[in-house]
Amino acid sequence: MAINKLTKGHNLRWESSRMMLPEHVSALNASRFDATKDKKPTIDEQQWEEYSLIIQEARANNRKVRITVWSDGFFRDMIGWIHSVDPQLKKIRIDLDEIDVVYINLDEIAGVETMD
Template sequence: MSRKLEANGLWESNRMMLPQHKERINEHRTQIQYQSKPIIHDDEWEIIAQNLEMSLNYTIPASFEVFNELGNWYVHGTVTSISRQSNKIKIEKDHGFEHVDFDQLISVKLESGGGFGEADF
């Protein structure tokens, strides 16, 4: 019996791609979707600063959302230092440290602690 009649053989043996399809696939692969940095309101900056200070002073772990043009990334850890001169935050993670630009922060959420709902920001 022919292999074409077994399983998915009929479709596998008749595979064909038009030049237009190939061109569109190549365009899609080379097209990078950049996103712009969201505008953060002054109230949100105040909450971010407050959560940073609480994480620093009380060693409360937090989740940091950091802007990137290709997609935001997240850092989980505790703030160990804040450098106002270089606008950098040093975050202690499970395996080492991470330095994050203050201007690239989108949100800071405390993971635990605080009796008045600070972790909800």
Template sequence: MGSKLSDNGIYEGSRMILPEHKEAYLAHMREQERRGKPVLDEQEVQLIEQAIFESYKEQVPVTLTVFNPFDDEDIRGVIASVDRGRRAVKIVRGEEDYSWIRLEEITRASL
């Protein structure tokens, strides 16, 4: 005769997952996908600063890749303002659509 804990006994056959457990499991799996921020070399930082300055000066669109622990985000627009105190740039994407992005969060920039 088999045990109740094995061979599809009472405990083995009565599995269920509560919604709270499922949410906790999915949150845990998302945390496992988190990645660290890449370290940029000095040349890459200069290229980013040059693209930002050129977009600000010439009012041409620039694409900024902003770091996110799960998936990077590309933002395209014109640099309208540079705040050196906060180390952030204001990028305008439309008439009233703009974002402030910290320079430390930008991993790539291209015109």
């Protein structure tokens, strides 16, 4: 007797049910990717005051700072000099070097520390 997918006692009976649609595969991959994301940290008033003091001192004394930024579920560090702070737009301009400039939204900041 030849083995086929309908032969009793063999695991071939349900082989066709193992197929996944491309939409399901991409949704599963997106779900796995979303599981690796970190939640946005909540920063209380006392921490904001500490961060603003560090930012003001670093800007006044031209000191290098490391700002930890939360963006779309991931943290990254920006190291550079604070050029300006715009309270109306709620953005900080950081010069990473002589060429690269980055604008950071204040609500994305997760940490600030001086490098010196």
